[in-house]
Amino acid sequence: MRRYWKFLIPAFVILGILVVLLVNLSSNLVYFHTPTELNTEVTPSTERLRLGGQVVAGSVEEDRESLILTVTDGRESLLVQHDGVVPQLFAEGQGVIVEGVWDGTTFHSDTMLIRHDEQYRTEDNVIYDSDEHQLEES
Amino acid sequence: MIATIGLLSILLAVAASGVLTVRAWAESRVPEPRASAIRLPVAMLLLGSLVAFAALELGILTDDFTLEYVADNSSTTTPLIFKLAGAWAALEGSIVLWGAVLALLVYFVARSVTDGDRLGLTALSVTGAVSLFWFGLMATVANPFEVCTELAGRSCVDSSWLPFVSAVAPADGVGANPLLQNHILMAVHPPMLYVGYVGFTAPFAFAIAAMIRGEQGSVWLERTRRWSVIAWAFLGFGILLGAWWSYEVLGWGGYWAWDPVENAALLPWLAATAFIHSAVVQRRRGMLQAWNLILIIATFSLTILGTFLTRSGTIISVHSFTQSGVGPVLLGFLMVVVIGSLLLFAWRSHLVSSAPRLDSVASREGIFLINNLILTVFALAVLLGTLYPIVLEAMGRARVSVGTPYYNRVTIPIAFVLLLAMGIGAVTPYRYARRDVVWPRIAAPLAVGLVAGALTVLLGVSSVPVVIIVVLGTFVIATVFKELLRQSAKLDGGRVGAAGRVLRRDPGYWGGQIAHVGVALLAVGIAASSGLAVRDQVRIPAGGSATVDDYCISYESPTSRVEPNRTVTGAVLTLRAADCSSELATMEPVFNRYTRPPAVATPAVRTGITEDVFVALATVPGEDVVLDVMIFPLMWVLWAGGLIAVGGGMWGAYARKRTRERVTADV
Numbered sequence: 001m002r003r004y005w006k007f008l009i010p011a012f013v014i015l016g017i018l019v020v021l022l023v024n025l026s027s028n029l030v031y032f033h034t035p036t037e038l039n040t041e042v043t044p045s046t047e048r049l050r051l052g053g054q055v056v057a058g059s060v061e062e063d064r065e066s067l068i069l070t071v072t073d074g075r076e077s078l079l080v081q082h083d084g085v086v087p088q089l090f091a092e093g094q095g096v097i098v099e100g101v102w103d104g105t106t107f108h109s110d111t112m113l114i115r116h117d118e119q120y121r122t123e124d125n126v127i128y129d130s131d132e133h134q135l136e137e138s
Numbered sequence: 139m140i141a142t143i144g145l146l147s148i149l150l151a152v153a154a155s156g157v158l159t160v161r162a163w164a165e166s167r168v169p170e171p172r173a174s175a176i177r178l179p180v181a182m183l184l185l186g187s188l189v190a191f192a193a194l195e196l197g198i199l200t201d202d203f204t205l206e207y208v209a210d211n212s213s214t215t216t217p218l219i220f221k222l223a224g225a226w227a228a229l230e231g232s233i234v235l236w237g238a239v240l241a242l243l244v245y246f247v248a249r250s251v252t253d254g255d256r257l258g259l260t261a262l263s264v265t266g267a268v269s270l271f272w273f274g275l276m277a278t279v280a281n282p283f284e285v286c287t288e289l290a291g292r293s294c295v296d297s298s299w300l301p302f303v304s305a306v307a308p309a310d311g312v313g314a315n316p317l318l319q320n321h322i323l324m325a326v327h328p329p330m331l332y333v334g335y336v337g338f339t340a341p342f343a344f345a346i347a348a349m350i351r352g353e354q355g356s357v358w359l360e361r362t363r364r365w366s367v368i369a370w371a372f373l374g375f376g377i378l379l380g381a382w383w384s385y386e387v388l389g390w391g392g393y394w395a396w397d398p399v400e401n402a403a404l405l406p407w408l409a410a411t412a413f414i415h416s417a418v419v420q421r422r423r424g425m426l427q428a429w430n431l432i433l434i435i436a437t438f439s440l441t442i443l444g445t446f447l448t449r450s451g452t453i454i455s456v457h458s459f460t461q462s463g464v465g466p467v468l469l470g471f472l473m474v475v476v477i478g479s480l481l482l483f484a485w486r487s488h489l490v491s492s493a494p495r496l497d498s499v500a501s502r503e504g505i506f507l508i509n510n511l512i513l514t515v516f517a518l519a520v521l522l523g524t525l526y527p528i529v530l531e532a533m534g535r536a537r538v539s540v541g542t543p544y545y546n547r548v549t550i551p552i553a554f555v556l557l558l559a560m561g562i563g564a565v566t567p568y569r570y571a572r573r574d575v576v577w578p579r580i581a582a583p584l585a586v587g588l589v590a591g592a593l594t595v596l597l598g599v600s601s602v603p604v605v606i607i608v609v610l611g612t613f614v615i616a617t618v619f620k621e622l623l624r625q626s627a628k629l630d631g632g633r634v635g636a637a638g639r640v641l642r643r644d645p646g647y648w649g650g651q652i653a654h655v656g657v658a659l660l661a662v663g664i665a666a667s668s669g670l671a672v673r674d675q676v677r678i679p680a681g682g683s684a685t686v687d688d689y690c691i692s693y694e695s696p697t698s699r700v701e702p703n704r705t706v707t708g709a710v711l712t713l714r715a716a717d718c719s720s721e722l723a724t725m726e727p728v729f730n731r732y733t734r735p736p737a738v739a740t741p742a743v744r745t746g747i748t749e750d751v752f753v754a755l756a757t758v759p760g761e762d763v764v765l766d767v768m769i770f771p772l773m774w775v776l777w778a779g780g781l782i783a784v785g786g787g788m789w790g791a792y793a794r795k796r797t798r799e800r801v802t803a804d805v
Contacts, residue, residue, distance in 0.1 A: 017515055021515075021518065021519050021522055022522075024544055025522060028540060028543050029538045029539070030539050030540075030541055031536050031537065032536070032538060085391075085673070086675075086756050086764070
């Protein structure tokens, strides 16, 4: 019997740790969507989401403490109201990811990330591919 | 010409690696193995790798833009220092540097091999196989000597692997990566990481060799102890430099974001930290032999995983990973290493491992076990958080990111337990620790820790985790100093001289203790700077000022200047105390624009004894300026702690040269 316990106890400990980690992980996942997905598939809720796309040129305006902008993936676009720190590299035409809540008409964000990578990008900035993950936190 | 020399030297290194693998293997099996048998392939490997590296540097220095790599990573106006560093600034070049470091490692391992040394020869054969992979990668999908055959404007759109074609060159290259040009540390950071990554090849090769040969005992550990510690120290230094660079240069207002790229370097470091500790248990008590094999396999595999994650483009997008060709190859190599090592382990580990029983959990080795369990859980948690989004996306499910709270929730309790174990473990005897032996050694340090915690509360800190970290961190440091005093009190001579002799007497132990002091400081720095930070964004008109926390910031004027390789736009600010009277410093956060995008923003940081004032531009300065202002308490403690930890590792690795005999400190 002792031999069994020698393996069972560590197995239970490891299992327990894994469960704790996975529960913690699942409660801290933030799902990423494109404007098209938000407009067509995602039901508005209070869940925190990430929205990625390109800032539409000429769409950016400041309204008191907020920044109003439109983000597009080339097909659909979405109005974003951003309250929070604006990263230094923020610009029209830039690829951004905002994090916040989608209410069905406006995306209310408090965190903005600017795409930052170490690979070279051509000057004729290719249309923003919303798959980008590696970001500069702001 | 350069392309031809470069490619030929890579091919030479490929051939030498192959020959080394076979020759060393064969020699380890003959009746009287001779070390001289592998001299030639090792020399050729070293020659090939160094010439390849030199050729790449030469190509960059002579502005040979027929080489696609040079055209993509340098230009005629790039400053010399960044040209030199450009040789490892992008994927192909970084693998050339990697290869050169690896060849040097093989050379040093080969030097330690003597006649009749079957274990060493088998290990050399393993390093030969690892070299074969890296140089094979260089010779195929990541050839840095591809020549450009077709131009479209400034950039090369088609290139040839064979160097004998008629090459075309753009008028000028696109220049070095702006992030590299923005700070020289970005040039130092990768070589440090590579020495760390590559260094683990030595203990890994000896572990595999020990399993293949079924050699019991700790010979493989003893012989690679120094490699493990040096690799650990360099990897830690590389991570520290990366964090410092992220903080001082990148300017998003932090030093660690649990970004996959950062995690990729942290993972092998965590596994290596566990390995270094459990290796001590095996060398001293003969336990944990199988576990040590698992840990070094894990460490080596995680270095490959880290390279795969950062170099294949997988974290930028799962779908871009097949574009470069390097990704699938690295993934394949990772699979071979993991599956091959584990199969070998399953098949042979019973030959090398024996398991003396743990006498009591209340002992030095018991606490080492707790340390290992915690570090493994930590690594597992980081691995899970890093890979989960990638696997989910690769399966075509949702795209997700793992929020920082996930990591914080794991890290904070782990830090508590680790610090506690660090303080108690260092003064706990092996085998069995009686309470009346351990308690007197930790009572006073614990009191010091509690006093420090009370002072922190009196200073107005209300964050519970921060206070706990201060208590435990001070406890660890006090334990180390008390032990140093206790041991040096037994020696004659002045206090300082006696302490110095104690440190030299057992550098392995004391190197570890120095590293513990560093890690304790690091923990305090991290807790203070992340738990007590103040962040604000202010808009200031020219000539006006704004108050943030205890400071008054005035915007004097915008500034702009042209440097040879960049245009600098910034704001001149004056930092004053809260009443806007006494001047503390002049600060100038800027944007730097290089010949190629993106522009890089550089914050201005004023480091003080109690806190850093960090100011970064949020807009281009003009009539007014928007600033991100952040106050980070005790940042210097964080950097100092990191450096001390690295220094402790170096002390443990090098100082042993002075004294071979082991004077025990575990009374």
